[in-house]
Amino acid sequence: MVIQTSNLGYPRIGLQREWKKTLEAFWSNKINEEQFLTTMKEIRLQHVKVQQEKGIELIPIGDFTYYDHVLDTAYMLGFIPSRFSEFTSYLDIYFAMARGSKDHVASEMTKWFNTNYHYIVPEYEEGLQISLKDNRPLRLYEEAKQELGVDGKPVILGPYTFLKLAKGYKQDQFATILKQLVAPYVQLLSELHAAGAQIIQVDEPIFASLTKEEVQQAKEIYEAIRKEVPNATLLLQTYFDSVEENYEEIITFPVSGIGLDFVHGKEGNLNAISKYGFPADKTLAVGCIDGRNIWRADLDEVLTLFTTLQKQVLTKDFIVQPSCSLLHTPIDKTEETHLSTELFDALAFANQKLEELVLIHSALTQGTESISNELETYRNVHHTIRSSAARNREDVKAARTALKEEDFSRPLPFEKRYELQQVALKLPLLPTTTIGSFPQTTEVRQTRKEWRNGVISNEQYEQFIEKETEKWIRYQEEIGLDVLVHGEFERTDMVEYFGERLAGFSFTKNGWVQSYGSRCVKPPVIYGDVAFINGMTIKETVYAQSLTEKVVKGMLTGPVTILNWSFVRNDIPRKEVSYQIALALRHEIELLESSGIRVIQVDEPALREGMPLKEKDWDAYITWAVQSFLLATSSVANETQIHTHMCYSNFEDIVDAIRALDADVISIETSRSHGEFIDTLKHTTYEKGIGLGVYDIHSPRVPSKDEMYKIVEQSLEVCDPKYFWINPDCGLKTRRTEEVIPALEHMVQAAKDARSLLKTNA
Known part of the structure; x- marks a missing residue:
């Protein structure tokens, strides 16, 4: 049995919002491009280092961005609107798409599913030549390996979700464009695999709300990709809800592992597993820590979840991870000492959530007695805030x-x-x-x-x-x-x-x-x-x-x-x-x-x-x-x-x-x-x-x-x-x-x- 800790994504902004300040300094010409890139690299590597020090085994690489991960994917695949053709450098094009320019409107921005994060909407235009313009995930994977000795887990946005989020095409063009994405994704994954990536996380949050026909269409794309990249270890990652309606089909996708949300999709995903089981030849990545809220986990509840899963699935390989990227949570609660003790103790920001993953991993691999003190502390914290006067006003x-x-x-x-x-x-x-x-x-x-x-x-x-x-x-x-x-x-x-x-x-x-x-x-x-x-x-x-x-x-x-x-x-x-x-x-x-x-x-x-x-x-x-x-x-x-x-x-x-x-x-x-x-x-x-x-x-x-x-x-x-x-x-x-x-x-x-x-x- 193999049980590993993993993270789906880490907050980009820096402990003191260094990322934000660097961006705005660059936009206002207070620093030049070289200074911008150097500082961003320092921030990016620091985030990897923190996760390494917290004990996370599968550290996400490529979740870091200069603006937005969907925009990164659009640029990478050549989805660059023609109105920005006058720009030649990567950063000029990239930020013009994100923010507009003096003469051109920015690309549309909208909500990332049902969160308060906004992404830049990819634009498709007739005649667009889809290709791998820039293998950014590969560069960042090699950077972490060379600079920190970290063999990270590249994170990419999956082709189906990417195209579903894009605009500019007619509905009857969707299938054709989707097939055109196979080649660049094959190249992307092949190059990552050749560079030594042990596991590649492919995010497909759209899978929580697809029709039967769409799931079949997505499966065909993954089969086409798998045919060309048979040896890459792909983890198909879903989040924000269950995939209950299409679970039976999704577990047959030609991937090495599947990530499910057992926080916001717990009931549906458990129902599906109870009905259809889980394949012995795939790893089950269990999203068990809430990546969208700031409360300490109920460790007893999480351990009960794993007990249930271990009884119902054939696989012996599990990944312990948050329900989604920690992008949606603050970085660390240690500075919040002004809060009341009952509230402070009940909080868990991103770094604390990483620590919770390690605690759960210890309980699963060494037995609950290995974290008995922590379990008792958690129980007391939950009881204190539940019974507080603030939560019980007549x-x-x-x-x-x-x-x-x-x-x-x-x-x-x-x-x-x-x-x-x-x-x-x-x-x-x-x-x-x-x-x-x-x-x-x-x-x-x-x-x-x-x-x-x-x-x-x-x-x-x-x-x-x-x-x-x-x-x-x-x-x-x-x-x-x-x-x-x-x-x-x-x-x-x-x-x-x-x-x-x-x-x-x-x-x-x-x-x-x-x-x-x-x-x-x-x-x-x-x-x-x-x-x-x-x-x-x-x-x-x-x-x-x-x-x-x-x-x-x-x-x-x-x-x-x-x-x-x-x-x-x-x-x-x-x-x-x-x-x-x-x-x-x-x-x-x-x-x-x-x-x-x-x-x-x-x-x-x-x-x-x-x-x-x-x-x-x-x-x-x-x-x-x-x-x-x-x-x-x-x-x-x-x-x-x-x-x-x-x-x-x-x-x-x-x-x-x-x-x-x-x-x-x-x-x-x-x-x-x-x-x-x-x-x-x-x-x-x-x-x-x-x-x-x-x-x-x-x-x-x-x-x-x-x-x-x-x-x-x-x-x-x-x-x-x-x-x-x-x-x-x-x-x-x-x-x-x-x-x-x-x-x-x-x-x-x-x-x-x-x-x-x-x-x-x-």
């Missing part, structure tokens, strides 16, 4: 029990509400607004840091925030926007800000994870029952409204987004946590309304990403997600206009859910996805207020008025002008002032041109 339980059906709906239907709102708000046709945040300049961030460190007083900080707010209210008035925002200068992060002001949340000092590119977020930790304490946004919003005759929107983050962008307690259903957050936000919304705020935006950009991978599980999630939003927003008067915002999702799956939110206005990312949602609306109707984003805020380029007008024009072909709004794709927090002002001026001019045309045609 007031929260009482509020949940008291909910009635009418708490989940607005008094009047949308059409009647919107008429009342038009009278109250007096907005023009095609009103313009922004999504909420304005640039968080170096001065804003530095002043906040000084305030948090006690260098300046509360009064000085509040005066600074008021000064920034007034400056941007004046900018918005001068630009000619119709509905203004206060700019959110007091907020670091749209989830963290609210979590800091609600009971049941805690915050790490260094719990950063990658969201997209160099953008890192520090998710709050929901460890207890969530409850309202005091007003969270009233002061800043009311102050902004006092500065102008125009309407100022209140800005809140919705319950489902707060849930999905936090590390959530795992002792009660997520639905219950979401309802707790919704009840707290309901109180805040009522306070905003009673303070004279007539438009309130409750952002739900993460609603789509929380959906389960399997369509059969969607309805249950959508039901409680929509109910959470309604619970938060339904107590306001009919004249109060509720807005919401969503970005970077596959919206066609949730048009009905968006409608069910019953928001008066929804703003949706459109330009970055190259108008995809506009196409969705050609096949369905949306009869409420809607704003389709007219420019991509994630790129530094300033789009022209004509570009924006074109999107408005396309949008009005599928949207009723009476209900149409004009706005950017997303908040403007990460952009510079000199980018934001001209872009918004162009947007307002595009709106004016569109109004003129509508009046002419009326």
Whole structure:
């Protein structure tokens, strides 16, 4: 019997976010290419070294990236859009695809399955010559071997998942393009095998949600690859859910091992194994430590899982590993000493999860008595936090029990509400607004840091925030926007800000994870029952409204987004946590309304990403997600206009859910996805207020008025002008002032041109 420890992927960003800082220094020309590459190599090798020191036997190689692993694969296979043909160097092409350039839009970015990580969508173009442009995994494998003596486990994105995530081809072209991927994958794997790679991890997360026909199609590709590379040891890796529906076929794939998720797909995968067993000639890689959350594992539960598996499978070869890449967790908890002992003890970040894998390996190979002290410690930790006062609040339980059906709906239907709102708000046709945040300049961030460190007083900080707010209210008035925002200068992060002001949340000092590119977020930790304490946004919003005759929107983050962008307690259903957050936000919304705020935006950009991978599980999630939003927003008067915002999702799956939110206005990312949602609306109707984003805020380029007008024009072909709004794709927090002002001026001019045309045609 062979049992090995393995990791699927390690966080890229560095313990002190060195990776992020290096990227941004390179982009701003503070370091040259040689310095960039040298520093990135140091970070990359340090990550390998940490895993080696923790005792991991199969260390992932190639999971490290300069931006995104899907983009790495696209570049490697030659999926480079022709609009970037003017660039010649690898880094120029690579970052132009990721971020755009002065003259060219970036490739689309969207969510990585149901996580808060974003990947760059590969683009297929007619005439594309698919080939192995660059065997990056081979270079990194040889680097780790030569520099550290580590015979690592190359990690690559599998051909089926890669092409399923790509866009630009017609559906009837899929099979042909898939076959064209065989040759470059054969070359890639052959070269890795020839270099000595003992095992190669091929990630196919899409396998959790394939049809029978698709699985057969994928199998044929793997058979074609195996025929050409018969001796390479391939580990077919799945994650984020079970492969229950297609398990019987997947275990016949011509690979040496199969990785299954026994955290997020435990029930389904166990059912499948119970029914069909597992082949004696394959290694079973058991994803038994949660790669997406930050809680210590229940070691007793994990060991029971292995006992069950060993009884049901023929194989004697196991790999002990996380459920997915540790990309989704912070790196190390050792700096979080400010947390309460009961919470600190209950946490496990990436490095602690590696230690848990080694503990499990010891128990499996040397017996549970070899870790008896650790088992006892773990049991005590779990008991302490389960029985804590923070997780057992009677007031929260009482509020949940008291909910009635009418708490989940607005008094009047949308059409009647919107008429009342038009009278109250007096907005023009095609009103313009922004999504909420304005640039968080170096001065804003530095002043906040000084305030948090006690260098300046509360009064000085509040005066600074008021000064920034007034400056941007004046900018918005001068630009000619119709509905203004206060700019959110007091907020670091749209989830963290609210979590800091609600009971049941805690915050790490260094719990950063990658969201997209160099953008890192520090998710709050929901460890207890969530409850309202005091007003969270009233002061800043009311102050902004006092500065102008125009309407100022209140800005809140919705319950489902707060849930999905936090590390959530795992002792009660997520639905219950979401309802707790919704009840707290309901109180805040009522306070905003009673303070004279007539438009309130409750952002739900993460609603789509929380959906389960399997369509059969969607309805249950959508039901409680929509109910959470309604619970938060339904107590306001009919004249109060509720807005919401969503970005970077596959919206066609949730048009009905968006409608069910019953928001008066929804703003949706459109330009970055190259108008995809506009196409969705050609096949369905949306009869409420809607704003389709007219420019991509994630790129530094300033789009022209004509570009924006074109999107408005396309949008009005599928949207009723009476209900149409004009706005950017997303908040403007990460952009510079000199980018934001001209872009918004162009947007307002595009709106004016569109109004003129509508009046002419009326």
